[in-house]
Amino acid sequence: MRYQSHKIALNFYTAAVLLFLVQVAVGIIAALQFIWPDFFILNFNTIRTLHINALVVWLLLGMMGATYYVVTEESETELWSIPLAQFQFWATVLAVGAVVVGYIVMGLNPQANMEVFGTRLLNEGREYIEAPRWADILIVVSVLLFLFNSLMTVLKTKKFTAVQGVLLGGLTFLALMYIPGMFYTKSMVKDQFWWWWVVHLWVEGSWELIAAALLAFMLHKLLGADVKVLAKWMYIETGLVLFTGILGLGHHYYWIGTPEYWLWVGGIFSSLEPIPLLVMVWDAFRTTRETRGVVQNKVGLYYTVAHAIFNFVGAGLWGVVHTIPQVNKWTHGTQITTAHGHLAFYGAYVLLILSMMYVTLPLIRGAKDFNQSRGYQAFWWMTISMVFIVITITGAGMVQAYLERLLGLDYVTVKADYNLWFWIFRAIFGVGFLIGAAIIVKDYFTIGKEKAAAVSGAAERA
């Protein structure tokens, strides 16, 4: 371990992978509830909240761990304060634990979600940002401590690299964009308007900046590619991400009670959103091709390139097919959106954080050689399963759009009768994904800890 600070990155990674496993297990319960609504002691709303909140939190924990690693490497120094980072880690884990307990209590007894100081005690009842106001404040404090510690580390040696700039810029943007979700409005239209600022400007804005910075970092680490060239393309990618993504927000304002001009703004800019993601794919392939033959950590590169590809396919292609208002009018509010959400998050962020783990974990643990076969196994279990999950939900969405929106059949009839087999297959492929996630967790705890003989034996077999 080059720096003691990397232990902190490991703490964040450990919490992230464990939460990843929880997220996938809970997702299978949610999938089964589409077939048997009373399958579990907690209702679907609580299970879905846990599924998505676990996803968001483990990705954020992964980003924080990755950032602590990147700033120490780029600045070539320890973190400004290791105890502060440790405190921030444990405070975050405790706060997240308290929020989860609150969700479960509310799920078992909805009346416990009482009003306190004009806000809900356990669950705000707002999609994705269900965490109550007291937790919002703790989350903001945690992120501010994290940003402060990272910025002070950069200032210690004043090595202002492009990757650090975009990474910390993206994280600051992320922190700022949490604020529009922290106040109550009487109008549901205004509620959703500001809610989309948080959700869209996170996943199609600040998170993509973080992704671009980490992609450049990983390509440099894995391939030793020229930092200047990587930086130039990173700026082009992030510039295009924000040029298309900020006003692409308009595609969420077609049908929620906002003026008609958003149909034009959203339609034009969101149609362009796949372009920067395609540039990222090209960037990954170009860099790999130019430096072929010197890669030690092949599985790390595998995940990195796969992240770029599935970011483009999931967030780009699966998004652009229903982003035009004339199409979206029929698909809005159907399972088509769920399909897009699953593939986009898998490609853009799940694979991103897993890439960072595969790239940095062997370096942190000092493992020059490690058994890479488990990483490939996990990748194919997860990817094949996710592709089929997305195909089943896309099929369900197409059936739903046709029968419900065009023919006028009832929502419940379509869901319970016509789409039943899609739900069954989705749940089966969910189990496949869980197997992949379990292999990841096992690999995470094994890399750098296996005896040398076992590693070389496995490498030979692979």
Add this chain to the structure above:
Amino acid sequence: MSTNAAKNLFIYGSLLCFIVLVVLTIDTMGKLDQRAPEITEKVDAGKKVWHKYDCIGCHTILGNGSYFAPDMTKTTERKPKTYLIKFLIDPRSIKPDSAMPKLGITEKEADDLIEFLVWISKVDTNGWPPKPILAVAATSRAASPGQMIFQKYDCSACHQIQGLGGAAGPELTHAGSKQPDAEWHVRHLKDPASTVKNSAMPDFAHLSNEELNALAEYLVTLK
């Protein structure tokens, strides 16, 4: 393009886009109140009920939410209020196969929630959700007098015939086989609870005798 030029394009281009977004946001905020009815205390109380029970954890509203249960944007346009209140308080007493559990919603909360849903149904959503074009085409064909009454009072909002229509009330595809007595149907339409205990269906006593008879005669033909 040099790295510096790319960097400047990223910084200033992004700032420009953000400024445009802020300007459009200010303009939108100024227009939203004209695109929706006034928000009364009761509507606000209903919105708080929506949040309290995390309704969006299963339903969508304005098309956003969880896709597990029906969208709530236009629910009150077609479903009768009396039915909705009974359903919200105890869903499975009205519809035994409903996926919705009993959440402990009080009568007042249900009333407020419906007021909020009435408000949301009147928001100008640029024509969303679209009218199902094939269903509209099917209902414009020539029909019997009873069928016309069925369409006029939007009975298909709650009842299905041959797979088309809502699932809130019983399916009517074989209504004539189950109850071939036209007079029973007239009595049921005038006062549903007199023939079906705990019925959540609103009465249609305001229909003329001619309309009631035509509708009953149509229903007994469904076999």
